[in-house]
Amino acid sequence: MTRTPRGQAPDVGVPADLAETMSVAEQHDWVAGFLRRHPVSRRSALRQGSGVVAALGLASAPWTLAACASASQAPVAVVGRHLSFGDDPMRSMAMAGELTAPPQGAVVVELGQNGDFGARLPVEVRRLVSQVPQADGSIRGSDQYFVHALANGLQPGQGYDYRFRLADGTTTATATFHTAPQRPGTPWSFTAFADQGVDMVPPSGRSGFTNAYYKPDDLRRTMTPSTAMVDRIATTRPAFHLLAGDICYADPSGEGHPVKSTGTSKSPSGFDSFDPTVWTTYFGLIERSAASTPWMFATGNHDMEALYDDNAARGARHGYGGHAARLDLPRTGPSACPSVYSMRYGNVGIVSVDANDLSMEIPTNAGYSGGAQVAWLRQTLGDLRADPAVDFVVAFFHHCAFATSSTHASDAGVRAAVAPLFDEFSVDLALQGHNHQYERTNPIRGARSTVQAPDGATVRPETDGTTYVCVGSGGRPRYSWQPNETDRYRGNTGPDSGVNVVSYQATGEATKLPDTVDWSQARYLDYAYVTVDVVPPAGAGQLTTMTLRTITDTGQEIDRVTLERRAR
Template sequence: MTRTPRGQAPDVGVPADLAEHMTVAEQHDWVRSFLHRHPVSRRTALKQGSGVVAALGLASAPWTLAACASAAGAPVAVVGRHLAFGDDPTRSMAMAGELTAPPPAGAMVVDLGQGGTFGAQIPVEVRRLVSQVPQADGSIRASDQYFVHALANGLQPGASYQYRFRMPDGTTTETATFTTAPRTATGPWSFTAFADQGVDMVPPSGLSGFTNEPYKPDDTRRSMTPSTSMVDRVAATRPAFHLLAGDICYADPSGEGKPVKSTGSSKSPSGFDSFDPTVWTTYFGLIERSAATTPWMFATGNHDMEALYDDNTAHGARHGYGGHAARLDLPRTGPSACPSVYSMRYGNVGVVSVDANDLSMEIPTNAGYSGGAQVTWLRQTLTGMRGDPAIDFVVAFFHHCAFATSASHASDAGVRAAVAPLFDEFSVDLALQGHNHQYERTNPIRRGRSAAQAPDGATVRPETDGTTYVCVGSGGRPRYSWQAGETDRYRGDTTPDSGVNVVSYQAVGESAKLPDVVDWSQARYLDYAYVTVDVVPPPGPGQTTTMTLRAITDTGQEIDRVTLERRAH
């Protein structure tokens, strides 16, 4: 019986005479079984070119660190280390990295200690991620990656630890350090944030088109490699943690969550998204100099919907998030159906990660996937934070903008409708957004309008003034453009600007736009910038506490500043 007539199912590399009698799921299982029997490396591809390659249409180049290291006989090592807080930032820390080859026999551990000695061993979990990427020519490019994870619990609040990964043969990574969140912050501290980062370098696969797209000819006020420069700045700052509001590495350059079929570049065949899983290897290598010592906390954006993994149920994949389950550790404090939705507290600041893919009207691929569970959870979480005497400020971060202007995405009506009423009700202080490749800060907003003017250097009182929304999608990817007639507006700009009242739009569908005349676009910078948020805890109950947001370019110039002020509990 023919189950999938030729031309009516994706060509994933199964011989055509077999494929027409299989479901897509059965084809998926067949490919996994084939790859298990025929590991892909340069050696096997060259030696058995008429066998393995011809049978499956596999490209002959190795496509992972593991394949390269296996072919070269190199020792196994851990690279691309990155940290994330566990469910309780005062007591837990997750440590992760990627193996350069399949795991050797024996147990891997993380050595953990204080004061220059290692007194504990944490078991390491190895998560294998097999990626079978259909190519436009009918072949399959296969990636076999191994990610290592260790979770340290029972740590002391506000304490520094050193750690290292140790292989079964005794070899170790370099020692790195981290510090847990304090139970109560008694002195000033900072965190940083941006979104839409990507990579500046060619991934290990060597495929073209997955690096930065060409910059515009007049894009002259930037470093040569904005994405790398951002990491340099964050590493030099040594914040308590870093927030990335979605669109992490752009392994999926299309960002629409469509089925995967790659051309070997960022150009996708009609109806498909290109995808290169090895971009993640490059990305983790890029951020390691910061992320190995500073927790990087991620939200998911549209370029993080990797449809290849919808059938990869080994890690509980849903809606293209299966790869993230293998690579990332995120707190599990949100709804079970939403892996990138969580909350945490650091000092007197509560932080909430929102998955805007669930709320978007512009890119509806994952819209509504939580069945309303996320919004219900968000209300409960904000209720709890506002009732917690240890929390003064509430910060939310997410990808698609509730309030922003640009010619490319502007504001997403679905996101605005979901979060803005809650942020008004619970007096959320700061919302960090991405999606638009630019820096933009609003006046404090209530009920969709400016509640106060907040020029550069102003002090905002969120309890009465409203929520400040900041788009910081200026993390490294090629910039967008403003609406017609709209201009930059930032400290140091000497040219006439178009003011805070501009004509923009809300996205109400994939191509549908609702005109939006806004009175809140206070600061704008159409190039590369991140934010540092400096928190000064209150000296005592009932005293003033502040949170100052500073926008800093990739070249180190501060271009905007606003201070949020509250009376502590």
């Protein structure tokens, strides 16, 4: 039985033929057994490892080390800063980064307002040791130190300044974040995409991401779409950013081959590399936005990293141990599902769903929650709909419930799990990834269109249903449409194949259930993100809107739809 189709989860050194029959927990056990049989000292294991600053390749960037002593003067610095809301976006914020070397004394976060740092927060240092089995029997190691601080008891709707201070007195540049307002009376926005990765081979010279396989006709993009996305998010300064899974692609090729590192940007034929330092490169890439804007993550198939601890202490084995070291996410979901959570910002409720637990196409982690996630989702959606302060409900997750790509299309397991609940609780917007393109549906109920919603339309979710948007167009090389299907967006001068598409639902790696759809309203086969503009109601009984605008990596708006409700 194929549990992990090749190329659909990070390769961590398990022989490819064996890995495809294993769950994440079984792969972890194999790696642990390999390391027990091939003991190495920390010194020898890390001798081949990549340095943090070298992997980052951005040591001189002003948003990275500004206000720190120069690299030649400071043996340790904090790089790749990124924010996440705590459990309550009005009153808590998590601040994280990575040390360029092991800590040399205590690290603290200084927090204040208007340049007055009146509080010091303790910093937790989380060490992540990566020992990656190589195809030749050796082990490649990496030793990373991530720093985390949590601010609680903040005031709603306030701006706060923060900086990391090291034991030698050096500090990072000051960054500013804002908590969620208690009763927003002015418009605000958030942004979203998925499947981002990085645009470059890590400068360490180790095997890593390469963008050399962009298609020759892939011409409507910047040369570095992932970086262009971050630049635009940083300029927009949204209230927060959602990333619907497949974050950095530390497994760059995704082909599931055994690992063999050559010290160059390309592995020999038949091999690829899991490189944990790609995370360092990634955090350096997003810092210009994420140091001041919370980036909220869901997990995708390329985020299941069997290399790390099995997380058994939280009741599940799913390969998210590395994320526990790098990321801070709200802990408002089931205890066994670390990337499942909900939060409220203004009059919008946000729900992160782990589609790996629900997928039929890639069953590596399917069912790991034992049904706890779906039970939690039902309860959470009910609570949000019962809250008179919440008008709109937005869910984001990786594998698509509704999409028409020729590569993944719709996942039958995800659709079966979430679509009936979204119908029942009138979810307004579902943001998805996995398929590397942009696609927006008409509002859907019972898996069918209820009304046509062309570019510029207004949708009333209470009666019309849920709008599903695939925004896996965050930077990774694009996929292709179904045969005879074409792009469909504002400004498209090519043929238009319409909203009716012959597609499929994936029920396994190679098994497909035919699916003739009537809902594929907008399509764009290049790089784009969405900005969602929220206009709060003036009072009870007044209209409130949420307008989704689709922006390409070159800054062109190609699609727009407005969701409208009447506040209670």
